[in-house]
Amino acid sequence: xxxxxxxxxxxxxxxxxxxxxxxxxxxxxxxxxxxxxxxxxxxxxxxxxxxxxxxxxxxxxxxxxxxxxxxxxxxxxxxxxxxxxxxxxxxxxxxxxxxxxxxxxxxxxxxxxxxxxxxxxxxxxxxxxxxxxxxxxxxxxxxxxxxxxxxxxxxxxxxxxxxx
Numbered sequence: 001x002x003x004x005x006x007x008x009x010x011x012x013x014x015x016x017x018x019x020x021x022x023x024x025x026x027x028x029x030x031x032x033x034x035x036x037x038x039x040x041x042x043x044x045x046x047x048x049x050x051x052x053x054x055x056x057x058x059x060x061x062x063x064x065x066x067x068x069x070x071x072x073x074x075x076x077x078x079x080x081x082x083x084x085x086x087x088x089x090x091x092x093x094x095x096x097x098x099x100x101x102x103x104x105x106x107x108x109x110x111x112x113x114x115x116x117x118x119x120x121x122x123x124x125x126x127x128x129x130x131x132x133x134x135x136x137x138x139x140x141x142x143x144x145x146x147x148x149x150x151x152x153x154x155x156x157x158x159x160x161x162x163x164x
Contacts, residue, residue: 011159015152019064026060027053034128046093055123055137058144062116066150072158091115096122119144 004134009017031053037043044109067084074080092098094108095117101109119140126132 011074011156014025015068015155018068019061024056026064027057030056030060035042038112039112043128045128047127051134052127053122055127055141055144058141059116059120059123062120062144062148062151065148065155066116069155069158070086072155087115091117093117112141116144116147119147121123 015144034045038045065156066087070083070087071080083115090111094104095115096112097117101118103110104112123144124138126137
């Protein structure tokens with residue numbers, strides 16, 4: 001790590017270098033799972049594939065940004081793994097994947113907004129199963145885009161303060 005830190009790259013370039021390979025793998029996984037669903041299980045894909053792909057990329061960037069933030073604030077690998085485990089578990093529970101959001105108390109719904117899965121579940125359900133466009137999903141798309149910007153700014157600041 002010290003060898004990387006003495007190179008003349010900026011923190012944004014470092015973050016991009018860490019995110020690009022993982023984002024590529026995540027998108028390949030997403031496309032593989034989507035292909036299995038469509039071709040093996042005959043799940044009809046109703047919406048615009050390219051819109052879904054771009055919004056999935058936005059979701060992947062939000063998750064990677066959250067992971068980088070955890071990495072930047074953690075002091076060792078064990079702490080980072082524990083934080084990611086807890087964050088993932090809470091995100092799945094409060095994001096609407098296991099329990100519908102309308103059945104949760106208001107405080108838990110608000111806490112669920114801190115996780116990108118909360119915004120991507122309605123996007124993926126809307127595009128894949130209902131065939132809706134961005135005109136009906138603009139609130140979730142805007143929230144996810146804002147989330148990506150905020151999380152990457154927080155990550156860059158945490159990384160810079162971690163260098164000191």
